[in-house]
Amino acid sequence: MSTPLCDLSAVEIAGRVRNGSLRAEQVLDSALERIRAVEGRPPSLEPYELQAEDRSTVHAFITLTEERARAQARAVDDAVAAGKDPGALAGVPLGVKDIFCVAGTPSTAGSRILANFVAPYTATPVARLEAAGAVTLGKVNLDEFTFGSSNESTAFRPPPGNPWDPGRVPGGSSGGSAAAVAAGEVALSLGTDTAGSIRQPAAFCGVVGMKPTYGRVSRYGLIAFASSLDCPGPVARTVSDAALMLGVIAGADIHDATAAHVPVPDYLGGLEQDVRGLRIGLSPDYFKLRYPDPQTGELREQPITPEIETAVRSAAEALARQGAEIVENVPMPNTHLGIPAYFVISRVEAASNLHRYDGVKYGFRYAGPVGDLKELYRKSRAAGFGRQPKLRILMGMYVSAEQYEKGYYQRALRVRTLIRRDFEQAFDRGGAHRLDALLTATTPTTAFELDAVYGDSVLMQYADLLTVPADHAGVPGISLPVGLDAQQLPIGIQLLGPDFSEARLLQIARAYERQTQTEAWRAARPKVLNL
Secondary structure (H helix, E strand, O other), X not given: XXXXXXXXXXXXXXXXXXXXXXXXXXXXXXXXXHHHHHOOOOOEOOOOOOOHHHHHOOOOEEEEOHHHHHHHHHHHHHHHHOOOOOOOOOOOEEEEEOOEOOOOOEOOOOOHHHOOOEOOOOOHHHHHHHHOOOEEEEEEOOOHHHOOXXXXXXXXXXXXXXXXXXXXXXXXXXXHHHHHHHOOOOOEEXXXXXXOOOHHHHHHHOOEEEEOOOOOEOOOOEOOOOOOOOEEEEEEOOHHHHHHHHHHHEOOEOOEOOOOOOOOOOXXXXXXXXXXXXXXXXXXXXXXXXXXXXXXXXXXXXXXOHHHHHHHHHHXXXXXXXXXXXXXXXXXXXXXXXXXXXXXXXXXXXXXXXXXXXXXXXXXXXXXXXXXXXXXXXXXHHHHOOHHHHHHHHHHHHHOXXXXXXXXXXXXHHHHHHHHHHHHHHHOOOXXXXXXXXXXXXXXXXXXXXXXXXXXXXXXXXHHOOOHHHHHHOOOEEEEEEEEOOOOOEEEEEEEOOOOOHHHHHHHHHHHHHHOOOOHHHHOOOHHHOO
16 A cells, blocks of 8 residues: 555655655645544634544644645645746645744634734744745644643643544644644644753654754744743654754744854755764663652652663664764753753743733733723733643742742752753763763653643643753754554653754764664554554
8 A cells, every 4th residue: 555645754755746756736635635534623712522532533733724735835836847946845744833923824822812813924934944845734733822741731622632542642832743743644843842842742742853952943933932942843753854844944043133143054964874983871860750749849759661761771772783882870960950940930931921912912802891901901811811821920920029039030040050061061072971962761751641630730840851951951952753662652762962963963863763764663653543
């Protein structure tokens, strides 16, 4: 049986469209057929009651833009027919996390307060993808304003299900991105990573997700959560596809002063180099969890899931067989402080960013009678924001108040510096370890069931315990699938590297992908594709 066009890699789709052996409209038709087969009822703001069929479908999209996608696909085919360059991503189906503005489309951030907002301009990463020939099928679901680790805080219900088991979460906040890619609805999706929000759902859904170095990709047009942490990045099914996508979206941007003026290498061109001689580290601090007991607040410690630890060590062995040098016992002593520091820093920045939603300039406005402007603000925000934005505003305002700022916010910033120092020492070429990359688990567990953790903000946040240190440090990381657990749920590992080492991380990830290409788990398909 031939492979459906929507299941081809982005590299293959673009290559065949560019050489004329495949039309972009054919690929689009295949992707739309897959969406109709697996998507289920579209999420909405109406009162949500779980139906039995919701546990067997994906619900990845908030908005489908079929007509816009059709016009883009035709433009690609016309360019090929005219002998013009259609772009590096010619005809590749793309999903965009609905935290990015796309001109003429609803840009909701997964929130009721922006449900009626139609963006007047397009975010730089999206504009670059579309200029390269990608075909945007629509906007995919996310935790409200990216506040969450399961995609259950979205105002647009039902929330996405994990394609491997739709009764489980796809992760968050880029859960819609990862689910859409895993289910073959799109070949690529644009996500964002603030505490692990690309890498964690990529691990849960068995796909590849990359958080670039902070500033490697422009944030212009990204609806901000925590401005010092947010990083746009690719979600894809293969390392090669992630490399292709990153090469398109990376680079300086006159609209974003934080976008780095650092040359963009040919990520795809150097992908097949071997890993001989590279030093890849393992840290004991990434094989255990330290977290407060939800009932008593007592600090507890436990190892990560044994199957996941085994997968990390097996990946290290696979890389060692290719000539990499595995460096054991790399100390990363401040890893366990990543979540407490994130709780403070992200909420201060979130509270600041959320002040712009006031019911006056754009978005939701309370329609009832009000006595004055302050009451309009208050009632618009009360009705427009969900629980998670309200909690973040309250905590952000509290810890940044004059009497608490030194005890919480300034201390969190100092901890962030210590976390950054851990990475600098591990990667220091003149230091004790001289790592090219650090190899860790992406998540402490595989995907948990819907409603199992949601509502417990502290416990939910600790799903990002292994990913958030890289966000504090600003360094790049990539998550890639390494197998399935006993419940047939994907396991992910991550590679972390020094600033602007994306090419090296992609090279190592591709080496592992190549080494394990024939392993039985790679033939497994998500449950939604077997129904």
